[in-house]
Amino acid sequence: MRVLIVEDAGETALYMRRALEEAGHVVDLAADGPTGEMMARGGAFDVLVFDRMLPQKDGLSVVADLRTAGIATPVLFLSALGDVEHRVEGLKAGGDDYLAKPYAASELIARVEALGRRHEGGAPSTYLKVGELEMDLLARVVRREGRKIDIQPREFRLLEYLMRNANQVVTRTMLLEKVWDYHFDPQTNVIDVHVSRLRSKIDREFDKPMLHTVRGAGYRLEA
């Protein structure tokens, strides 16, 4: 994936580049608003990562202008302003996701990858298949190796998200945000319990586990 990072704090930018490059992505850097805008208009990037506060032209304005110009590349905002209204501002300006500083490298990578994939896939499909695991979103049926798995509605949404992001790390915060639409830290391990319940249903009676815990990051559904 080609990623453009627009961030004025040099050390942070380099740290992000290293993290994304280690995850196998190609990264370009820009240090101010106008440069970032120019590069985003010219280059074929899969994901744009914008700091909210940039010299000369702030991230919100740059992204709003890019959207007006018809550039639909997914945008991830990074910001020290982490409150809900800041997030809403970012999404209104045309951002696709919002990550408050400080963040874990794994969180950044997982979100960038999720954004890149979402851009690839065209219309949301009604049938998902990961290895031997199948999901029919219309009939709301889940099968593994042809055997029907009894699953609750909340587990269904969780599994759907995991399957749409199969083979990628998804973090707990991402699950809380994307599956439950909550933007706060629930403190307790609510997400872990949900995932482990789901795991017991799709993995227990099969030889090969599919739902893996990635230490210090989150979860990954593997084919």
Add this chain to the structure above:
Amino acid sequence: MIKKLLLPLRSLMRTTTFRVAMAFAGLFAGFAILLLGFLYATTVGRLGLEADRFARQELSELADIWQQQNVDGLNMEVIQRAARASDSLYVLVQPDGKVLSGNIDGAPLDLSQVDKPDPNSTLQPERAVSSGFSYERPDLETGKIERRRARGLFLAGPDGFGLFVARDLGPGVQIADHVARVIWMGGAGVLAFALVGGFMAARQAAGRVDELTRTTRAVMAGDLKRRAAVRTIRPGDGDEFDDLTEDLNAMLERIDRLVVAARTTGDSIAHDLRSPLTRLRARLEGAAAKAQSTEELRDAIEDALIQLDGVVATFNAVLRLSRLEAGEGGKLEPLDVSLLLGQLADLFEPVIEEAGLVFTAEIEPELMIMADRSLLAQSISNLLDNAVKYTSQGEVRLSAKRLPANQMSISVSDSGSGIPVDQRDHVLERFVRLDSARSLPGSGIGLSLAVAIAELHGGRLTLADGLPRGADCGLEARLILPLKV
């Protein structure tokens, strides 16, 4: 000394009350003058006209006599008329200014100022000079000397003699004079009263404004606990000063709270972040010094990262709480809170059951309120989180129901050890964790955040006994919110 006395007087004269009192006094004085004018026009003026007419009549008769019989005949006539007159006054003056005959002493006019007619001309009564004057005479009945007023005409003859004919204005003028005196004195009294009253009212108002001024100045000088003295009155009986005082005090209360909140933010960041940061530092230091293997180093670093995340979470919570307490953040929109609670129950059910507790949700459907979904969800999530944390066995219950007076309640009850009654208010403050809870993870900011969020929604948070179980009385955290109208 005088300057000392004048200074407060000058500042008093600047007050609105005093100025209003003065304006009214002035208005009253103007009115009194108008009244006097009217009184004079209708009494003295009219009597004067009548007196003039009489004098003119009399004068023309006497002028005829003067013309025909010379001064001697006139003198005789004047003597006669003066003798029988009571309200008519006559004076015949010689060329040397002495009175020849008449019934008052001396000429009321200075003859030298009257232009003398040509000695060869005849008498000209139409050229008589009119004047008003006062004189003294004994009262006809009592004999007491009194000053009276009269109006008359003076006619100068060609031979140097002068004739003065006048008419006493009578008791009407006396009465008018008396009334005028009363009005003047009364006016002066009222004026004095207005002055003194205005002065006192101004001083009283100034005193109360002074109290407010002193309070605001004291607060500006840094005494944030200072409040303006409140008069003891029945509610609703207060005047505008009482209202102002109460508003000022309420405002100071709010400012004080904000300042305290701002200060606590700093204090609590220091307080609550210092210990995890210390632990973090010790952990990394220990690992750097003693770790034998990469494995041990990695463990230490991962441990440190988890602690760091906790620090960040606490930091965020403190900032959010401060913003809420400062009245920032939060956008209220119509929300089906029943739906939200259903989703939260869904989210928390597994974790509560995993903790070995029974979870029940009793949520009345279609409860609509004005709320910030995310903040409200966070608040209830905090309460559920606390319930799980402090309940070792038994039940956690989430319930929501309609209340009278267009309100609703959201309750999170548990069968845990609860909070002693006398400490319930205390735990709602920031960073308060009871000693019994020190060993459990958490920042102690959850309840304060829930309180701030409740207040943002125009509601409140109360604590009560929950679901008793054995010796434990449990805890019920109840959020009372106004329903959307």
